[in-house]
Amino acid sequence: MDCDKPRSRCPINFAVELFGDRWTLLVIRDLVLLGKRRFTEFAASDEKIATNILSDRLKRLAKRGIIESRQDPKDKRRVLYQLTEVGLDLIPPLIEIAAFGAKHDPDTAAPAEFTERYQNDREGFIADVYRRHREALKKIETQSGVKKS
Amino acid sequence: MDCDKPRSRCPINFAVELFGDRWTLLVIRDLVLLGKRRFTEFAASDEKIATNILSDRLKRLAKRGIIESRQDPKDKRRVLYQLTEVGLDLIPPLIEIAAFGAKHDPDTAAPAEFTERYQNDREGFIADVYRRHREALKKIETQSGVKKS
DNA sequence: ATATTAACTTGCATTTCGCAAGCGATAAAA
DNA sequence: TTTTATCGCTTGCGAAATGCAAGTTAATAT
Numbered sequence: 138m139d140c141d142k143p144r145s146r147c148p149i150n151f152a153v154e155l156f157g158d159r160w161t162l163l164v165i166r167d168l169v170l171l172g173k174r175r176f177t178e179f180a181a182s183d184e185k186i187a188t189n190i191l192s193d194r195l196k197r198l199a200k201r202g203i204i205e206s207r208q209d210p211k212d213k214r215r216v217l218y219q220l221t222e223v224g225l226d227l228i229p230p231l232i233e234i235a236a237f238g239a240k241h242d243p244d245t246a247a248p249a250e251f252t253e254r255y256q257n258d259r260e261g262f263i264a265d266v267y268r269r270h271r272e273a274l275k276k277i278e279t280q281s282g283v284k285k286s
Numbered sequence: 287m288d289c290d291k292p293r294s295r296c297p298i299n300f301a302v303e304l305f306g307d308r309w310t311l312l313v314i315r316d317l318v319l320l321g322k323r324r325f326t327e328f329a330a331s332d333e334k335i336a337t338n339i340l341s342d343r344l345k346r347l348a349k350r351g352i353i354e355s356r357q358d359p360k361d362k363r364r365v366l367y368q369l370t371e372v373g374l375d376l377i378p379p380l381i382e383i384a385a386f387g388a389k390h391d392p393d394t395a396a397p398a399e400f401t402e403r404y405q406n407d408r409e410g411f412i413a414d415v416y417r418r419h420r421e422a423l424k425k426i427e428t429q430s431g432v433k434k435s
Numbered sequence: 436a437t438a439t440t441a442a443c444t445t446g447c448a449t450t451t452c453g454c455a456a457g458c459g460a461t462a463a464a465a
Numbered sequence: 466t467t468t469t470a471t472c473g474c475t476t477g478c479g480a481a482a483t484g485c486a487a488g489t490t491a492a493t494a495t
Contacts, residue, residue, distance in 0.1 A: 145332035146395035148387025149315045149380065157308045159483085166298045176442050183294035187484050192443055214441045214492045223390055230382035231298065237379055238297025241372060246295035308452085325473050336453050341474055363461045363472040 152230070155201060160186050160194050162234070165220075165227055168204065169266060170235070174217045175209075203227070207277075219277065220270055228266050232259075301379070304350060309335050310343050311383070314369075314376055317353065318415060319384075323366045324358075352376070369419060377415050381408075 144150055156162045163184055167173040173182075179191055186194075195218060198204045203224040209215035220227075236255050239247035254262045293299055305311045312333055316322040320331075328340055335343075344367060347353045352373040358364035369376075385404050388396035403411045 144334070146391065146393055147312075147315070147332065148384045148391060148394050148396040149311060149319075150333055151387035151391040151394065152383045153308060153311050157306065157311065159302060159306045162298060162302050162306065163296075166296070170298075177440085180442095183296065184299055185293070187486095188443065189445085189485090190483070212441085212493075216442065226386055226389060230379060230386055233379035233382045234301045235297045237375055238300035240375060242295065242297060242300040244295055245297050245300065247297040326471085329473095336455095337474065338454090338476080339452070361462075361472085365473065 155203070156227075158194075160184075160190055161198065162231070164191070164194055164198065165203075165224070165231060166235075168218065168220055168224075169228055169231055169270070174219065175215055176218075179218075198224075217277075219274065225267060225270055228270075229263055232263055232266070304352070305376075307343075309333075309339055310347065311380070313340070313343055313347065314352075314373070314380060315384075317367065317369055317373075318377055318380055318419065323368065324364055325367075328367075347373075368423065374416060374419060377419075378412055381412055381415070 143154060156165065163182065163186070164179055167179050167182055171182075173179055176188075176191065176195070179195075180186060180188055195204065195206070199206060202221055204218050205221055206216050206218050209217050232255065235247065235251070239245050239252050239255075292303060305314065312331060312335070313328055316328050316331055322328055322331075325337075325340065325344070328344075329335060329337055344353065344355070348355060351370055353367050354370055355365050355367050358366050381404065384396065384400070388394050388401050388404075
């Protein structure tokens with residue numbers, strides 16, 4: 138999707154070259170807000186990403202250190218994906234983006250509780266999302282026999 | 287770049303269908319953070335957008351109510367672009383995205399003052415960016431002979 | 436042993452992108 | 466007033482990305 142040499146050193150361009158396409162941010166969403174971890178879960182999202190594109194995006198995100206993957210110890214066919222520490226820093230932008238969409242799409246499917254929580258307690262809301270993922274991360278790291286692919 | 291029927295009503299998908307490409311967010315950046323107003327100014331940015339793509343993105347953003355355009359009263363060749371009230375709501379996501387890029391690009395060109403201001407006084411910083419654009423908006427609306435195209 | 440599931444690849448048609456060139460209207464220079 | 470330059474585009478076309486369907490391999494369920 139993009140070449141290796143950045144077009145500029147602008148921080149916004151850096152982000153655009155990371156998730157400036159029609160799918161990457163939806164994968165991040167699935168990880169952060171919908172708790173998805175597996176290929177077929179991402180593929181089953183409403184937007185219906187093609188499996189070749191999904192495969193490509195997961196590879197790109199892994200190569201750039203946003204996510205990492207490992208084999209599911211309970212089913213060796215399965216691969217589990219999760220955000221890295223760097224990937225967790227996409228949470229604040231993601232929440233702001235969601236808030237924009239929820240505010241301006243007249244037919245948004247965003248739950249009212251999301252909008253409310255964002256408006257009344259943005260900091261706490263973001264902190265909660267972080268916390269949830271950080272705990273999932275720890276739980277996994279302390280498991281035995283986990284190998285990153 | 288995208289069709290008229292949304293793939294889903296997810297608020298993040300709404301945003302992706304608005305600026306999920308390699309250029310749109312850079313145009314917004316130019317408007318919000320670099321104070322650009324004209325076609326040739328956007329075209330002169332570091333990333334070197336092609337003029338046909340720029341033309342397309344400006345039309346799309348206008349059609350979706352993010353920006354509006356008018357003729358420059360001082361030079362009839364020129365077209366001036368600016369954010370609408372809806373477009374102003376892209377400022378918080380944009381700042382968070384910039385903060386992510388500034389934090390994770392080891393060779394970022396983001397000025398230290400930006401990162402500092404963001405870390406020490408995010409709210410005030412964002413409020414300033416808003417204020418600046420709101421004033422520019424008012425100044426223009428009170429001018430005579432301004433026609434939206 | 437057989438069928439099913441998971442995570443991908445592969446092939447190929449369609450769409451979008453990106454570069455270069457051109458164009459009509461306006462404005463500046465000679 | 467003729468010429469030249471600028472502005473905001475549009476057009477043509479090759480290259481790259483996307484999207485759909487089908488196939489593949491390894492592991493698990495029946």
